[in-house]
Amino acid sequence: MLLPKFDFDEPATVSEACEILAEFGAKAKVIAGGTDLTVNMKKKLLSPERLVSIARVPELQRVDASSTMLKLGPCVTIANIAESGEIGKRWGAICAGAKALGSPLVRNRATVGGNLGSARPAGDMPPSLMAYGARVVLTKKSGQRVVFLDNFFRGPGLTEIAPEEIMTEIQVDAPPPHAGAGYINLGLRSSCDCNIVNVASYLVLEGPGGPIKEARIVMGCVGPTQRRAVSAEKALIGKKPCEALFTRAGEAAMTDSTPIDDFRGSAAYKKEMVKVLTRRTLAAAFEEALKS
């Protein structure tokens, strides 16, 4: 499998990169780990005239976990996230997503920014990040904007990033006390698998044991982009957490999902799994909330 021909730039800084993108616009494409882009290019699905490699721009590789916020450089690798103790301690579901992604080999190259940028409906990073309410910073030569992940994905492979923009940071607030999250993905194989369904749930309790103050449930693989299970979230607010409540929320989440039949599974099965995974991730989130 050969790659089509293209020109290559490796800017040293974000501003240099922005200059290049401002010049070439839609003809250029950012490449980070390349684990998504090169495959698409080999399959001749994409054929950009120019690749701008940002994988080694130092400012995009930082991990900064303060008491209030996690700031992730988009070029932090999935392996580094999976292994990060400081992320795992407070944002465990993000690590769970990272651990579930691809294989060890892929994780060593793949980046979190690339995972969001590739906008796969089955991606392993978006559900947890969305559940924690993450935002991304998009930078271009003339300025910056912050976009909530909830508003970031536009469809399979499509995002809010404009041709001349680069994602330069991912921001996740630190969960308040009595909060917890869980992420579960279901695939066929135990490694290197595209998910059939994946769900992340996030809960904040009023105090130890409840009731539920805030809930975010994000489902993957059941629509053109990741979806919030809005009615399930609603069903949780103000209620005392228990297994029966989570089951009801799971059932509500089914109605929030719009999966299609495809070669990975039927819509009916995916819906059914939304129910199961929602219940299980809520239970995991609750367990973590009790401990925090």
Place this chain on the structure above:
Amino acid sequence: MAAKLVQLTINDKEYDIAVQANETLVDVLRYRLGLTGTKKGCGQGDCGSCTVIMDGNTVNSCLVLAVQANGSRITTIEGLESEEGLHPVQKAFIEHGAIQCGFCSSGMILSAKNLLDKNPKPTEGEIRSALSGNLCRCTGYQKIVEAVQSIAK
């Protein structure tokens, strides 16, 4: 689309080589430098037969642009042997019958070596997990896991 000059340190040897932007690391290793121990079973990151160690981490060299590897230190299967002979992982694979057709073996051995470099006493679960990006159709992985266990101490 002019060629770019890249500098690669492969198995402790420095190479200055002009590559096209669209050349992958695996192709440069195999077809330009004759390091054919690195295999190519799929070309899209699925099989792991192209595994090399790049700056301390295993990667699918079929997904790495050679230009993106500029300045990197790379270890291929050809780089494991030293003056003392075969690397312990290579010896263990031979002794335990962990090699059948051998097409996955270069990648598998490098993944195992990299694991042991980072974690000299992995559990069976950690071994399986570290090798899970290297597909092997021949062995059922059992003897591979046994080989790694035999030197995990």
Place this chain on the structure above:
Amino acid sequence: MGNFEVINSRASRIDSPAKATGSALYVDDIKMPGMLYGAMLQSPVAHARIKSIDVSAAARLPGVKAVVTAKEAGLVKFGVSPARYDETLFCHDKVRHHGDNVAAVAAVDLETAMHALSLIQVDYEELPVLITIEEATAEGAPLVHDGYPRNICAEIHQEFGNVKEAFKECDLIKTTTFVNKRQDAAFIEPQGCIAHFDIFGNLTLYSSTQSVHYVQRTVAMVLGLPIGKVRVVKPYVGAGFGPKAAANHLEPAACLLSMKTGKPVKMNFEREQVFMHSRGRHQFFHKFTTGVKKDGTIMGLDHECYLNGGAYTSFGIGTVYYAGSLLGGPYKLRNMKYDGYRVYTNLPACGAQRGHGGVAARAGWEQQLDMIAEELGMDPFDLRQKNMLVAGDVTCNGLKISSFGMPECLEAVRSGSDWKSKKGKLPRGKGIGMACGFFESGAGYPSYPSDTYHDTVLVKLAEDGGSALVLSASAEIGQGSDTALAMIVAEGLGIPLEMVRVQSGDTDFGVDLGAHSSRQTLMTGHAAKEAAEDARRQVIEVLSEELKTSAQDMDIKNGVVKFKMEKPDFTPLRTRYIKEHRGWLDNPATDDELSFREASRIAFLSRGTIVGKGKYKPPVPGGSSKGATVGTSPAYGCSAQVVELSVDEETGKITIEQMTDAHDCGLAINRTSVEAQMQGSFSMGLGEALFEEVKFDSKGRLINGDLAEYKIPSCLDMPKIKSIIVESNEPNGPYGAKEVGEGAIMPTIPAILNAVYDAVGVRIYELPMTPERICTAIKEYKEKRIDAEYEDQSKRNRAGSSIRLYD
């Protein structure tokens, strides 16, 4: 069992150092001066008439050296079995499947070759696409090949005994169905080759193949070359599992391009093309009706099977026969009726894959036997033990069982898995299951009718006496045949393994049908043993002349000549040897025993190069019915497995937790290699059981032609395997050895099926057992249980009690 010096050990494989260091050369690792790169243009549609092909723009592209189509290649038909030669190198009138071959180019580099392909204009007129057996056999369906009405490529009707009569004596008659999915062999090295037609008109083809012999014949026939001008060489091969046992289209195409250009031409399949060439496991639709007596005696089997064959026959005639005949064992089946149909469709052609023809049949039937055991209230082990063949039996379809370690296999896995304390006692969601397997040890006949020897081997002793060189056309593809041959030769000559070198996989070395039908250890092994013994005999004859000692009184063991009677004075021989090696540091000391090295040097001095010759052709197998020859073999391997697993009842996901496997391989030439085959077989079976399925869209186009979406097991999907070797000492095998490579896969799928039933009470009649399929089955099962309990309750009118599902 005998006292062996070399075989039956755990010697390290002779090829593993090269593979562990990356120095082993596979075909794509080879580069030749002036080499061109070829690429194949393949059909983007599944069924279409070719109205025109215009290659002019491609031919004009700078860097392109040749473009060939059917016009240049001719229309010689080929395939696996001459009865169904139904392929040509390139399509000329129509394409029959997505990926069918249309044209090939050779250019200075791959990029140019690929670019040239994109410039070839083919005008297709699309035809209706036949994907399923129902579509293909429907009245009025278009024909994939003329002359095969209703697209039936092959049809078999056999009856051994009288099933109808037998069923009259039965207490239980059970009918079930079973269907698997098309499986891809998914070897990690895609097919590839380099052809070099030199200035002398000799063609050398280096190819990733399982059989240099069959490839040589096909290439010579297709290109109209004398067979003596065609040499096929197999470098290291990254496994095959069946599909590489016949010529693929790259091989004659590369040869043709090399003939046109006079340059070496390399061609490779990309991964997707591996799937499009296919030739792996068929999809089988089985229906089994089995009759048994109350005591468990199996009386008869009525078996019907439809195979979705794809667009060409490939190995399919054998496949459809095997699907029936391999159920002839391992049980005493007194009556067996088989109706098999292989159907042409517009999918890539299926062929042979590990466990050729028998895997789905075994899976479906062993599951049925499990059901029968349950209905009879018998332990599944007991049912099998009761019906087991024994050595000396001849099956109803004429298979002669000369050794059979089945009781030992059963006992080994029963105790090895602690079956007694687990069966029926595990908590819901956890299950244990068992099944048996049976397979031939090499096919009784070559794929073309011939009296050819199946294998020839030469053992040439180095003129200096220091080593033995084994020359064979056999195919080491990862299974360990080179090591097995080396060990057999070392044993036969009486020398240490280190003194043996093997050169194999080259048609210049003789005839060998290659690596398939689990044949090489037994068949090539026979020839190797004979060749080694022939060489040894010649050395001993010379010694006998020189030392005036009877040949019977001499033996060679571990590289040393042993004298059974009084030791003769061999000082003159030693003196001669040492005189020739003045200054050498490793000469024998005066009181050393006479070494093989000295003896074999002396033999050379007396007779010239010592070459031992060996050959093998299986004894003419029995069976008089049509097709009874398929499945006949000099020997049969057998096996039993126990699988333990858990099922997540909500998601349907199965986790295989533990596996206990016993296989009777007659005698293990190399114990490590036997276990390795058992474990590799298990992983392929596990993949087929749980994940693997090649998928096509409604137009017959491949959907999942990569190793991301076609899922073979990873290291994390495999359980711990306990492998137990059983040795029954096969009288028809070299040193008692028989097969393991293919037969070991047989029990895997049914053992998993039976364990799933034990865990959650559902029977699965369709593979793969994806979470969705299991989840759906569990749901249906629960609904049925609710209905049943509800009826039960209303009958007994026990109002008020709650419905409880499981406890």
